[in-house]
């Protein structure tokens with residue numbers, strides 16, 4: 723079973739629920755009268771996004787994106803958008819929702835791309851922040867939890883597309899990815 727692969731539970735279902743509710747309170751203060759476009763970055767954000775928006779009691783619209791960075795020596799500095807937004811964001815107040823901010827490679831490029839489309843504002847809300855691993859000058863405007871450098875899964879986060887359905891966030895046993 724999946725639990726056997728988890729070394730330690732970092733955030734229980736109850737802890738996640740509490741913190742997501744608090745974040746929603748912060749967002750209500752900033753967005754209640756802006757009818758924002760809330761953009762989930764697939765796939766990792768899907769659980770967080772679903773919980774978060776159900777605590778937002780003001781008008782908003784939703785969209786999703788999927789992106790990856792080009793890696794390796796051929797890195798062009800451009801983001802590879804696999805799924806783009808449905809509508810134009812010019813003049814919109816856009817809130818990006820992501821599971822985790824790690825090196826910042828993908829998100830910094832995605833943010834640059836979206837800024838070039840002239841939204842009225844663009845902010846970033848992440849459930850988890852791993853600042854120790856950052857290589858790009860990017861910060862989130864809303865952060866659920868700041869965590870140390872460990873590989874975590876659950877609540878949308880995966881290892882090789884698995885564990886996303888765990889209802890809590892746990893540290894994966896290194897033996898799982900060290901073979």
Ligand code: IMP
Nearest residue numbers: 823824825826827828872873874879880
């Ligand atoms: P970045 O471009 O290095 O910031 O990569 C961010 C992406 O890497 C996230 O959207 C996650 O998909 C993935 N990621 C980074 N750290 C973890 C982790 O601890 N567990 C699962 N996925 C992670």
